[in-house]
Amino acid sequence: MEDYVKIEKIGEGTYGVVYKGRHKKTNRLVALKKIRLESEEEGIPSTAIREISLLKELQHPNIVGLEDVLMQENKLYLVFEFLSMDLKRYMDTIPSGQFMDKMLVKSYTYQILQGILFCHQRRVLHRDMKPQNLLIDNKGIIKLADFGLARAFGIPVRVYTHEVVTLWYRAPEILLGSQRYSTPVDVWSIGCIFAEMVTKRPLFHGDSEIDQLFRIFRTLTTPTEEVWPGVTSLPDYKPTFPTWKNNSLAQSVKQLDNTGLDLLQTMLIYDPAQRISAKKALNHTYFANLDKSALPASTKQTGKKHELVQLNLKDSKEKDRNTNTHSEQNGREKVEKERKAKLLTNYKGKKPGLVQVDLKEIQEKDRTTSSKQKEREE
Numbered sequence: 034m035e036d037y038v039k040i041e042k043i044g045e046g047t048y049g050v051v052y053k054g055r056h057k058k059t060n061r062l063v064a065l066k067k068i069r070l071e072s073e074e075e076g077i078p079s080t081a082i083r084e085i086s087l088l089k090e091l092q093h094p095n096i097v098g099l100e101d102v103l104m105q106e107n108k109l110y111l112v113f114e115f116l117s118m119d120l121k122r123y124m125d126t127i128p129s130g131q132f133m134d135k136m137l138v139k140s141y142t143y144q145i146l147q148g149i150l151f152c153h154q155r156r157v158l159h160r161d162m163k164p165q166n167l168l169i170d171n172k173g174i175i176k177l178a179d180f181g182l183a184r185a186f187g188i189p190v191r192v193y194t195h196e197v198v199t200l201w202y203r204a205p206e207i208l209l210g211s212q213r214y215s216t217p218v219d220v221w222s223i224g225c226i227f228a229e230m231v232t233k234r235p236l237f238h239g240d241s242e243i244d245q246l247f248r249i250f251r252t253l254t255t256p257t258e259e260v261w262p263g264v265t266s267l268p269d270y271k272p273t274f275p276t277w278k279n280n281s282l283a284q285s286v287k288q289l290d291n292t293g294l295d296l297l298q299t300m301l302i303y304d305p306a307q308r309i310s311a312k313k314a315l316n317h318t319y320f321a322n323l324d325k326s327a328l329p330a331s332t333k334q335t336g337k338k339h340e341l342v343q344l345n346l347k348d349s350k351e352k353d354r355n356t357n358t359h360s361e362q363n364g365r366e367k368v369e370k371e372r373k374a375k376l377l378t379n380y381k382g383k384k385p386g387l388v389q390v391d392l393k394e395i396q397e398k399d400r401t402t403s404s405k406q407k408e409r410e411e
Contacts, residue, residue, distance in 0.1 A: 034105045037065060037112065048179070053115065062115040063100065067108055077109050085111065091157065094329035095148030097168055097178040116176060118392050120226070121164035124233055132288060137388040138230045139293075140328070141167075141175045143320050145223055147330045148177045150311035153216040162222035163202045164229065173387030174329055200245040201225060201235045205256070206305055208246050210268030217305035220314065224300030231289050242269075250277045252285060253301060261303040292319040327386025 037054045040062075044051045049069035055062055068077075088099045101112035120141070127133060145167065149159065159166075159177065166178045204221035206214050228236040237252065239245025250256070255276045256264045264270055282301070283294055296319040299309035309317075325331050 034103055034110060037063065039065060054112075064097075064113040064115045066111040066113065068111065077104070077107070081109075085109075087157070091152060091155065093148055093151045094174065095144045095176050096151065097176045113178070116168035116170055118169050119165050119178075120167040120169060120175065120230075123169060123390070123392075124164065124230070127233060132233060133230050134388060136323075136385050137173070137390065138227070139320065139323050140173060140386060140388050141169075141230060142223070142227050143315065143323055143325070144175045144328060144330070145177065145226070146311045146315050147328070149219050149223065150315065151330075152177075153219070153311055158216060159219050159222070160207075162219055162226065163199060164226055167226070169390065169392070171390055171392045173389045200242060201238050203245065204305070205246065205249055205303060206267070208242055208249075209264070209270050212268075214305065216310065217308040220300050220308055220311060223311075223314075224297055227300065228286050228289075228297055231286055231293070236285060247275070250274070252281050253303070254278055254280050256303045264303070292317070292321075295319070324386035329387075331386075 036057055038057060040053045040055055042050060043053045043064070049067045052065040052067070053062065054065040082102070085099070085102055089102070092098065097116065098114045099111060100114060103110040103112065124133065149162075152159070159179070161179065162177075167175055168178050169175045200208070202222040202225045204214065204218040207218055225236045237245060237248040239248045254260075255274055255278070258265055265272070282298060286294060286297065289297065296309075296314065296317045299317075300314065302308040
């Protein structure tokens with residue numbers, strides 16, 4: 034740890050405290066995750082160290098890079114590349130009545146699938162996918178964080194603050210107590226995140242395992258042996274489960290077009306053996322109008338330069354208030370407004386890949402809000 038300096042605490046994640054840090058020699062920003070251990074007297078399990086060390090091999094543009102594993106006084110620190118915004122925080126900043134840009138949803142979903150496929154091909158599962166574990170930058174790139182930690186430390190029941198971990202993205206086979214599960218659990222989670230990006234609402238927001246199951250059943254119907262062979266033999270399946278027979282998924286995601294709905298339905302198939310794989314999902318027609326060559330994983334392989342579709346997500350009302358300040362600024366904003374209008378009109382037939390997002394205003398708002406809260410506390 035002597036190579037790093039802690040700047041500030043930025044959160045308490047599923048596995049422990051997260052700090053923003055800086056590498057002393059290079060001045061590069063990093064995220065330092067101090068892993069909380071259930072029994073610090075016993076030290077760090079060798080299995081955990083082995084699993085975490087394997088994660089250093091997961092080098093992919095859509096995976097937050099694990100740069101180092103450090104030990105200090107019987108504590109384990111994981112050093113990751115630093116990204117300042119997660120998908121949940123970003124979605125929370127979108128004004129009421131507005132939604133994520135459709136091409137941004139498509140680009141993010143594709144990139145998430147690229148990252149997950151890379152890991153699945155290397156027999157690594159995530160097991161705890163959620164918007165908080167997806168980090169974004171202002172260039173339109175999204176990265177998966179906390180990959181493989183569930184295998185090293187177990188699927189969490191409570192976070193460091195004893196807050197119950199969300200069940201909203203958990204696959205039904207896990208909720209029903211299956212001890213044998215594989216890559217389809219991550220695809221289910223991505224399906225839930227995909228739907229949430231479209232609607233800004235969690236698809237299944239249960240507050241307990243049984244409530245979570247029943248919310249899934251109400252939307253997708255109660256599973257039977259016909260649709261999911263072996264479901265009645267799972268440890269937590271009960272013959273007394275209520276029977277819901279109407280599938281209302283389409284009503285839950287009205288903003289999604291038919292090809293998007295088809296992809297979502299295949300990601301939320303009950304039977305894990307029939308659920309679409311990440312590899313097949315990447316070839317779905319929903320992504321036909323996405324310029325894959327512009328995405329970071331494709332760029333790495335082809336050597337092509339990024340063709341960014343820039344979408345400034347700043348509040349348009351704020352822009353309108355400032356249009357009359359200077360004629361030069363007025364001209365710039367007119368050009369910007371016209372460019373944005375072109376982007377939003379189906380992108381004039383173009384196939385965008387990366388949709389650039391402006392995070393500066395969001396971060397500025399966060400700083401203003403936190404300073405006001407501090408003033409009130411004082």
